[in-house]
Amino acid sequence: MSIEFEKFHGTGNDFVVVDADEYVPDRGAFAREVCDRRDGVQMTDGGVTAEQGEDPPSVGADGTLFLALEPKFSPPRAVMTLVQPDGSTAAMCGNGARCAAKWAAERTGADTVMLDTQAGTRRAEIADDEVTIEMGAPSFAPSDVPLAEGRDEPLVRETVAGVEVTAVNTGVPHAVAFVEDVDEVDLDELAPAIRHAEVFPEGANVNVASRRDDGRPAFDQRTYERGVEGETRACGTGAVAIAAVARRLGRVETDAEAVEVFPPGGRLGVTFRGGRASLTGPVEREFEGEIASTPEPWRVSEA
Numbered sequence: 067m068s069i070e071f072e073k074f075h076g077t078g079n080d081f082v083v084v085d086a087d088e089y090v091p092d093r094g095a096f097a098r099e100v101c102d103r104r105d106g107v108q109m110t111d112g113g114v115t116a117e118q119g120e121d122p123p124s125v126g127a128d129g130t131l132f133l134a135l136e137p138k139f140s141p142p143r144a145v146m147t148l149v150q151p152d153g154s155t156a157a158m159c160g161n162g163a164r165c166a167a168k169w170a171a172e173r174t175g176a177d178t179v180m181l182d183t184q185a186g187t188r189r190a191e192i193a194d195d196e197v198t199i200e201m202g203a204p205s206f207a208p209s210d211v212p213l214a215e216g217r218d219e220p221l222v223r224e225t226v227a228g229v230e231v232t233a234v235n236t237g238v239p240h241a242v243a244f245v246e247d248v249d250e251v252d253l254d255e256l257a258p259a260i261r262h263a264e265v266f267p268e269g270a271n272v273n274v275a276s277r278r279d280d281g282r283p284a285f286d287q288r289t290y291e292r293g294v295e296g297e298t299r300a301c302g303t304g305a306v307a308i309a310a311v312a313r314r315l316g317r318v319e320t321d322a323e324a325v326e327v328f329p330p331g332g333r334l335g336v337t338f339r340g341g342r343a344s345l346t347g348p349v350e351r352e353f354e355g356e357i358a359s360t361p362e363p364w365r366v367s368e369a
């Protein structure tokens with residue numbers, strides 16, 4: 067039995083998308099296999115090119131999205147489950163949700179889609195190749211990030227593993243550090259100790275950001291992701307985290323409504339209204355294909 071998939075990316079943050087109707091015996095094992103950057107999914111897996119971008123389609127992915135479409139509602143809904151390359155599940159993913167919305171829009175013809183994520187229900191609007199998704203209100207509250215038990219103050223401009231960071235939850239936990247130039251940072255060297263620091267009992271995604279000098283509120287971004295355990299070409303919850311922390315620290319006007327964020331994979335727009343954020347950026351369908359099924363999970367009797 068084989069499993070049909072489609073491959074999407076949002077600003078270079080790429081996902082294998084699988085209809086939840088497909089029988090995938092063990093989602094963690096499946097994600098570990100298909101996301102592998104050396105021999106995970108690729109166009110030759112029975113792949114049929116959709117629209118090829120300028121870059122050759124990549125091997126593997128930053129995550130797997132299992133989408134259960136409920137097309138009878140207006141707008142249509144989809145339950146989104148992100149399973150990461152290490153087999154873990156994350157509550158939210160900004161770029162993944164934008165890809166999920168595009169997938170649901172292609173199947174239903176709708177230009178608005180409601181996505182049920184573990185971080186809450188999010189409305190997405192699809193306009194050609196741009197998708198905007200509600201991201202909720204970023205929270206600095208210690209129990210929301212979450213921070214280590216017993217902490218009752220937000221973690222703002224504190225040194226963690228030698229780096230001054232601020233912690234915020236934008237659907238998943240993030241640590242944000244402002245630096246002079248993101249390209250000068252050795253992220254693989256700097257990030258793991260912050261990602262695993264005791265103050266983050268569930269771990270954290272680690273972002274470095276530097277202000278662009280073009281007058282507008284704009285930042286360059288690089289993100290090391292939990293679950294990928296490495297750098298990705300873009301991170302949507304990370305872009306919102308950078309914008310929210312920049313507002314809190316006065317690096318942009320505290321009430322700045324629009325902040326642009328430039329990860330290596332492109333441009334993301336973050337907009338705030340009444341404390342709630344939304345995220346806009348391009349989404350592209352790369353290819354589709356079929357892969358052989360992965361093994362069944364362990365049975366209780368074998369444990």
Ligand SMILES: N[C@H](CCC[C@H](N)C(=O)O)C(=O)O
Nearest residue numbers: 159160161238291301302303
């Ligand atoms: N790339 C995602 C974030 C995935 C979340 C994840 N890496 C975690 O918190 O474990 C984004 O666009 O928001």
